[in-house]
Amino acid sequence: MSENGSIAGIRHATVVGGGVIGASWAALFLARGLSVTLSDPQPGIDEAVLGHIAEAAPSLAALGLDTSRLTAHLAFEPDLATAVRSADLVQENGPERLEVKHAMWRTIEENAPAGALFATSTSGIPATEIATALTDPGRLVVGHPFNPPHLVPLVEVVPGERTSRETVERARAFYRALGKRPQVLRKEVPGFVANRLQSAIFRECVYLVSEGVVTMQELDDIVTSSIGQRWAVAGPFRSFHLGGGEGGLPHFMSHLGVGMESRWAAMAEEQVAFDEPTRRLLTEQTADFGGTVGELAAERDRKQIALMRALGETFDS
Amino acid sequence: MSENGSIAGIRHATVVGGGVIGASWAALFLARGLSVTLSDPQPGIDEAVLGHIAEAAPSLAALGLDTSRLTAHLAFEPDLATAVRSADLVQENGPERLEVKHAMWRTIEENAPAGALFATSTSGIPATEIATALTDPGRLVVGHPFNPPHLVPLVEVVPGERTSRETVERARAFYRALGKRPQVLRKEVPGFVANRLQSAIFRECVYLVSEGVVTMQELDDIVTSSIGQRWAVAGPFRSFHLGGGEGGLPHFMSHLGVGMESRWAAMAEEQVAFDEPTRRLLTEQTADFGGTVGELAAERDRKQIALMRALGETFDS
Numbered sequence: 001m002s003e004n005g006s007i008a009g010i011r012h013a014t015v016v017g018g019g020v021i022g023a024s025w026a027a028l029f030l031a032r033g034l035s036v037t038l039s040d041p042q043p044g045i046d047e048a049v050l051g052h053i054a055e056a057a058p059s060l061a062a063l064g065l066d067t068s069r070l071t072a073h074l075a076f077e078p079d080l081a082t083a084v085r086s087a088d089l090v091q092e093n094g095p096e097r098l099e100v101k102h103a104m105w106r107t108i109e110e111n112a113p114a115g116a117l118f119a120t121s122t123s124g125i126p127a128t129e130i131a132t133a134l135t136d137p138g139r140l141v142v143g144h145p146f147n148p149p150h151l152v153p154l155v156e157v158v159p160g161e162r163t164s165r166e167t168v169e170r171a172r173a174f175y176r177a178l179g180k181r182p183q184v185l186r187k188e189v190p191g192f193v194a195n196r197l198q199s200a201i202f203r204e205c206v207y208l209v210s211e212g213v214v215t216m217q218e219l220d221d222i223v224t225s226s227i228g229q230r231w232a233v234a235g236p237f238r239s240f241h242l243g244g245g246e247g248g249l250p251h252f253m254s255h256l257g258v259g260m261e262s263r264w265a266a267m268a269e270e271q272v273a274f275d276e277p278t279r280r281l282l283t284e285q286t287a288d289f290g291g292t293v294g295e296l297a298a299e300r301d302r303k304q305i306a307l308m309r310a311l312g313e314t315f316d317s
Numbered sequence: 318m319s320e321n322g323s324i325a326g327i328r329h330a331t332v333v334g335g336g337v338i339g340a341s342w343a344a345l346f347l348a349r350g351l352s353v354t355l356s357d358p359q360p361g362i363d364e365a366v367l368g369h370i371a372e373a374a375p376s377l378a379a380l381g382l383d384t385s386r387l388t389a390h391l392a393f394e395p396d397l398a399t400a401v402r403s404a405d406l407v408q409e410n411g412p413e414r415l416e417v418k419h420a421m422w423r424t425i426e427e428n429a430p431a432g433a434l435f436a437t438s439t440s441g442i443p444a445t446e447i448a449t450a451l452t453d454p455g456r457l458v459v460g461h462p463f464n465p466p467h468l469v470p471l472v473e474v475v476p477g478e479r480t481s482r483e484t485v486e487r488a489r490a491f492y493r494a495l496g497k498r499p500q501v502l503r504k505e506v507p508g509f510v511a512n513r514l515q516s517a518i519f520r521e522c523v524y525l526v527s528e529g530v531v532t533m534q535e536l537d538d539i540v541t542s543s544i545g546q547r548w549a550v551a552g553p554f555r556s557f558h559l560g561g562g563e564g565g566l567p568h569f570m571s572h573l574g575v576g577m578e579s580r581w582a583a584m585a586e587e588q589v590a591f592d593e594p595t596r597r598l599l600t601e602q603t604a605d606f607g608g609t610v611g612e613l614a615a616e617r618d619r620k621q622i623a624l625m626r627a628l629g630e631t632f633d634s
Contacts, residue, residue: 020562124576146543147560154543181542187530191580194543198553199580200521201514205553208513213504220552225498226463226471226511228548233620234613235537235545236515236522241603242614243464245337250600257591259441263508263516268585274574283567286558296551297559303550303628310627311620 005033005073008170008177010088010117012037016080016104017093018045021121021149023052025091026074028150031057031065032178035073039083046076056150062305063151064316080104084112089174091143093121101125102133109134117170119143123195126188127160138164141171144192145180151301153181153313156192179315207272210281217288232307322350322390325487325494327405327434329354333397333421334410335362338438338466340369342408343391345467348382349495352390356400363393373467379622380468381633397421401429406491408460410438418442419450426451434487436460440512443505444477455481458488461509462497468618470498470630473509496632524589527598534605549624 005011011034015026018040026049029036038049050071057067077083084090090112094104101120108118118140120130131137142158149155155175159168168184175182185192191199209216230239241249272278289296308314322328328351332343335357343353343366355366367388374384394400401407407429411421418437425435435457437447448454459475466472472492476485485501492499502509508516526533547556558566589595606613625631 146547152543152546154539156539181538183531183535183539183542185530187528189525189528189530190583193525193531193536193539196525196580196584197518197521197540198544199577200584201518202553202557202577203581203584204514204517208506208510209554211504211506213502213506214500214510216554218500219510220555221498222471222473222500222510223514223548223552224550225500226469227515228545228550228552229469229621229624230463230617231540231545232549232624233541233545234617235533235540236519237526237533237599237602238537238606238613238617240519241606242610242617246610248610249603250596253591253596253599257596260516260519261590263513264520264589266507267513267517267520272581273578274570279567279570279574282554282570285554286566289555289558293559293563293565296555300547300551300555300559304546306627307546307549307624310623 005035006088007032007034008174010034010174012086013089013091014039014084014087014112015091015093016040016083016108017095017121018042018049018052019093020052021145021147022091022093023049024056024148024150025093025121025145027053027056027060027070028178029091030070030074031060031067031150035075037075037077037083037087039077039080041078041080045078049076056148059151059301059305062302062314063308064314080107081111084108084116087112087116089117089119091119091121096122096124098125098129101130105130105133105140109136109139117167117174119171121145121149124191126190127158127163128188129160131160131162137162139167141167142192143171143175143182146194148301149180151304153179153308154194155180155182156194157182157184158188158192159184160188203272204267204270206274206278206282207267207270209285210272210278215288216282216285233311322352323405324349324351325491327351327491329403330406330408331356331401331404331429332408332410333357333400333425334412334438335359335366336410337369338462338464339408339410340366341373341465341467342410342438342462344370344373344377344387345495346408347387347391348377348384348467352392354392354394354400354404356394356397358395358397362395366393373465376468376618376622379619379631380625381631397424398428401425401433404429404433406434406436408436408438413439413441415442415446418447422447422450422457426453426456434484434491436488438462438466441508443507444475444480445505446477448477448479454479456484458484459509460488460492460499463511466497468621470496470625471511472497472499473511474499474501475505475509476501477505520589521584521587523591523595523599524584524587526602527589527595532605533599533602550628 131140144156146152146154448457461473463469463471
């Protein structure tokens with residue numbers, strides 16, 4: 001962060017939508033010294049957003065950021081056209097419905113400064129489709145965070161077919177300067193990368209629990225004590241590369257590739273769905289987690305911050 | 318560890334097989350004060366095992382263990398019958414071929430003390446099948462570590478159909494007292510749990526790279542900066558439970574379950590295999606990792622130990 005409160009040329013951010021994602025972005029932008037206008041027409045949104053920001057503050061402080069005057073440069077402006085008038089960046093977190101996004105982005109483009117950077121937090125709608133509402137589709141890019149944005153480093157930057165190279169580079173530079181770990185995708189695919197990987201593993205998770213091989217809690221314990229710890233420091237490819245000895249990934253593919261292919265074939269035959277018995281089983285087992293959602297989330301975030309400090313991924317390290 | 322060098326009643330361990338897994342078990346057992354006999358008829362195995370143990374020593378020291386006289390209680394005995402004569406525990410890490418395991422276990426049962434605990438590190442052969450070679454199949458259980466055993470906490474304890482409850486409990490108690498995080502599986506399934514989950518996610522990893530959405534390095538970066546960090550502290554079920562807001566996992570299943578099911582259906586249509594073009598592509602991209610396998614593995618282990626220290630999972634914390 002430079003001394004005058006701008007990050008990669010962004011001084012004023014307009015956050016559209018005050019749900020969990022929008023409020024988390026707002027908290028991070030504020031903690032990094034930006035001024036923020038939050039726009040959401042919903043009654044009572046001010047209080048809800050201030051509550052989310054207050055919840056995020058201890059994590060932001062633990063990450064090494066100054067949270068003493070976190071909301072000093074926060075304004076609420078329900079009218080979208082007014083809210084974006086002096087924006088350097090618009091980060092949109094509206095409902096995941098194409099017609100709503102189209103209406104929002106038309107208003108944003110008509111009223112924001114010509115040089116403003118346009119990013120949508122959408123997890124499901126390609127920039128290509130959202131951008132059809134814009135006169136200049138080159139300005140819009142997906143900046144998809146992993147929840148919560150103020151804590152998890154990843155931001156998937158996903159250009160649409162007509163997103164300009166300049167927009168992609170500005171978005172990447174901004175998120176990086178903000179302290180995130182942006183990753184530009186080379187192709188637009190549904191669900192982007194992280195959520196696709198989550199879905200892929202979760203199918204097998206649900207299968208193993210519904211077959212009674214392990215409970216949810218036991219499966220989670222298996223993951224945190226093995227692949228989770230590995231993948232926090234080396235991703236799946238690197239892990240298999242290093243698991244194959246000196247021969248690395250080529251050796252792994254030659255020797256274990258066939259076995260893995262037959263595992264894939266067997267998995268394809270598994271019947272997995274969120275049908276009534278499965279939902280009932282998983283819902284029952286949530287009791288094993290031993291805490292409210294709020295308590296468990298706080299514990300998870302505390303542990304993750306400890307992990308990030310250990311890996312040197314905080315702002316003061 | 319008690320002062321007389323026994324852990325949960327185990328004082329002397331015989332490690333069968335001096336490959337990477339066997340040597341890593343031996344290093345951990347020694348660092349925890351057990352005496353170890355390593356049995357492997359291969360010429361030159363002594364030097365290879367001593368080399369592996371020397372490589373493991375810095376990690377063991379960083380985990381808080383005393384490695385000053387690590388090999389003082391290590392013996393080599395190529396003859397299996399002789400090697401198991403005074404074993405309290407036999408941890409077998411032989412070749413993954415059923416007939417080889419059968420021959421080994423017959424010899425072990427005939428020569429080991431009646432009270433010795435029998436564990437196999439197999440990742441692929443069910444205890445039920447291995448135990449058909451034994452007069453008392455109740456004595457054998459799978460104790461499958463995640464590589465390398467001296468570092469990664471998980472041990473999957475997988476009983477066969479005839480494994481006795483006492484054997485399961487002894488194995489669990491031993492691995493726990495050793496400092497590992499054992500998890501007893503409720504059913505024998507091929508690949509057990511952790512490797513099945515790895516296979517499930519890896520299929521989608523290979524798909525995304527072969528489609529050109531991201532490179533291997535980019536995918537790894539996405540994982541380490543998002544789901545990896547999450548799953549190091551909260552597994553997939555808990556993560557989705559906490560991602561659904563106050564409604565938890567039931568809310569998640571109601572609202573996002575259908576979307577995930579359709580993602581699963583789409584993934585089932587993806588063609589993924591370690592065919593020649595895929596192997597070539599992945600092999601080319603290993604250059605991006607920027608180091609030898611040894612260098613990269615050392616970096617990964619160093620980071621994982623930092624993570625384990627942060628999470629309070631070392632011996633001195």
